[in-house]
Amino acid sequence: MDIMRTHPMVIIGGLLQENPFFVPPDxxxxxxxxxxxxxxxx
Amino acid sequence: MIDASEERAVHLAGSELxxxxxxxxxxxxxxxxxxxxxxxxxxxFEHGDRAFHIVDPAHRDEHIERxxxxxxxxxxxxxxxxxxVLRWEDAYLxxxxxxxxxxLALIEEVLRAGKAQGYPLTRLVANMEWALEDRPxxxxxxxxxxxxxxxxxxxxxxxx
Numbered sequence: 615m616d617i618m619r620t621h622p623m624v625i626i627g628g629l630l631q632e633n634p635f636f637v638p639p640d641x642x643x644x645x646x647x648x649x650x651x652x653x654x655x656x
Numbered sequence: 657m658i659d660a661s662e663e664r665a666v667h668l669a670g671s672e673l674x675x676x677x678x679x680x681x682x683x684x685x686x687x688x689x690x691x692x693x694x695x696x697x698x699x700x701f702e703h704g705d706r707a708f709h710i711v712d713p714a715h716r717d718e719h720i721e722r723x724x725x726x727x728x729x730x731x732x733x734x735x736x737x738x739x740x741v742l743r744w745e746d747a748y749l750x751x752x753x754x755x756x757x758x759x760l761a762l763i764e765e766v767l768r769a770g771k772a773q774g775y776p777l778t779r780l781v782a783n784m785e786w787a788l789e790d791r792p793x794x795x796x797x798x799x800x801x802x803x804x805x806x807x808x809x810x811x812x813x814x815x816x
Contacts, residue, residue: 616798617784620798620805621678621801623678624681625668625680625681626682628669628691628692639806646799
């Protein structure tokens, strides 16, 4: 679930934790851009 | 003006929030949601922080009621501007669709205004369940949340 990867902190089970799945914005935007490019019909 | 050294700790869900203050929260029920978030909201009022909430329009009345039950004088807080409770369609879904640029501008404006008005912090609590529905523009939500990570570090405010 991508949305989970955009938050540095997460509350699960009522407890605040650092989010191990967090991806910094430069990296995440790069991934989103690459994905969009990959989906452009040729 | 509040000196940074005087800034008070922000507690959420059993811990003190560090500098990373963009929080994703998952709840099974609304009771659980309020059990976890109310102490954070109440602490904000105790510190004189601004509360900016974005809620499901179907639950706005209940939200206000829950705040009242938590001891918050919602009438005077809304009148003074310390508390703002917007519906999805007044924020994420203005014009009937999600526009990530407009929303990023709104969040930044809210945080800037809070600071300009002298609030030590803004505690922004936004219900995002609309993103689970098939709304126009919802496909931009991941990019929006990512770009929010450029905006939020400029402020000390807490966003859940």
